[in-house]
Amino acid sequence: MNIKHILLGTAAGLMVATGAQAADLPGEAVPAAVDYVKVCDAFGAGFFYIPGGDTCFKIDGRVRVKGEYTDDSGDLVVDITGRVGFDARTATEYGTLRSYFRIGGGGEAADKDVSIEEAFIQLGYLTVGETGSIFDQDSGYGIYDLGFGNGDTAQLTVLYDGLGGGFYVGGAVEAGAEAYEATFGDAPNFVAVVGVTGQPWGSAELGVKYFADDELIAAKLGAIVKIADPLEINGVVYYAEEADDDQIDIGLGAKYSATDTLALVASLGYTIDETDVWTASAGVEYTVVPGLVAEAGFKYTDTEGADEDTAFAVQLTRSW
Template identity: 30%
Template sequence: MNIKSLLLGSAAALLAVSGARAADAVVVAEPEPMEYVRICDVYGAGFYYIPGTETCLQIGGLVRYQINFDEDDEGFRKQSLARVHLDARSETEYGTFRRYIQLQADINNAEAGYGEGYDEAGRGNAFLRQAYFELGGLLVGFTDTLWDGDISGEFDAAGGTRVNQIRYTFDAGNGISVSVGLEEESNDFDYVPLLVGKVSIAQGWGSVDIFAGYDDFYSEFALKGIAKIKATDALTVELIATYESGSTYFSNGDPYLGSEWSLGGYLKYQVNDKLTVGAGGQYFADLTANNVKSSIDAYAIGAVIDYKVVENLSAKLALNYEDSNLPADDGNFSGFLRLDASF
């Protein structure tokens, strides 16, 4: 065997080994294409699919600056406020599954004790404003009471606050729905919740809402009716009536500080796409406090100008006057200028 034969044989052996190793080499998978955020238009504008899921998420909020005026104060009260919300929704065999969180923080020059989560040193608040979930017609969590509802304007008092609750709404179709809620009042530590019911009718001519509530703390009930009628394309007539058998948590204004009955109305006129004006009033008969009735009557009137400056920036100017039949009550003017920048 000569040197040439040895070289050829060695080369063949090396090629064979190399080929065997190549056959055993690990194949690197192609990288998966990047999944960009997709728009979700099922629930309206501003929703996006969370990558890798069928859940749609909206992130929004507002920045507010408000200058408050009250005749009893010796100057203006200014407030800057920020709200941010997360709204996640998806579809299930039981209907839409919604999860909602809203946070709020503000800073103002009001006196101590102003608002939830008040920080006296910083004159501000930071708190969880809403947190609830909905599945089909079921709602569980902390949000506006089912009793919440009033006419437009900034003078009226129709009751309503945010509470922990369990609520169910049945949609009967054709703009008709029925809701029932069990709610926990903020100063109630017993085992019996507030019972609230609501019937809503919404049609092309407007809407009607009928409310009923029972408060076991005083064993009293409350009723409220609100109608909003479209007289023309630009003019809306709004009416409100309330009745309480005694002081209840559903009282007009603050809990346990209301009236036996009240009547009110409001006219709202849309001048154009940017400007809306309105005016109205409400009368309160036999004011009550902690289930003690009185012969004191009161009334409030007010006017509002709403203006859309640009998209997502609106301005509101409100002026109110309230008075009662107390001899020492000379009446009081109040109002505010508000700027809301939303996203």
């Protein structure tokens, strides 16, 4: 071994020793361990664990731009709306503990005010708070789908899906339709539903709602049927007892998915009341990229004893 090899070996040994001693110098700050966000797949896509706990969290939202022209107003109205929701879920011995909170605003009608749209707590089969009624149902697809019911309401709901075979039953005690101004008072509304879901042919539900304030009753029968792989039919019959004249609403919608990104939609509605109303609509939905959908739709309304109305709208929706 020559002198050159000895010197190189000594130098290398000194460098290793120096580095080891430097790493142990007193007063040296020790880097904190990084707690990276972990994916939570127990409740579906988009959830992640809140660092330091076992609660899964998800943020969802939507921004929508809509332009609509109607014969009635003769104007082109542009609405821009947005909303964001916060979903927290934890597995417990009593079932999933969930809280959901959503705010939204915008649009000409809302004068761009921001408000609470939903806020509720769930534990297992029990839901308490402000959310959509289990009695309500949409029929149809696209911009001009047909909705039946009163919208979000303060409620206490029990929905049990442990019967097997996709069957479920539910009941609710509801306040009025105006969420944060409503009180249960002495005459709340009562809802009962029974249905089946997750079937090869689709799903169906029967519901009854009693309006204690007016001592009136409403009932609905709805179903979503998969006719074939690309074709789906959504229908509902809604009956409402009224003081002067009962009302019946019939809605039927169809959606044909021509490709993975392109779908054709249509709906037909008929209201039997003091004044009968026919509505028909058609439209197209195109997924530009995942999370971005462009739509166009046309609607025709024929009201007994009034002029016929038409409307046309285009809409762009970004959701996550």
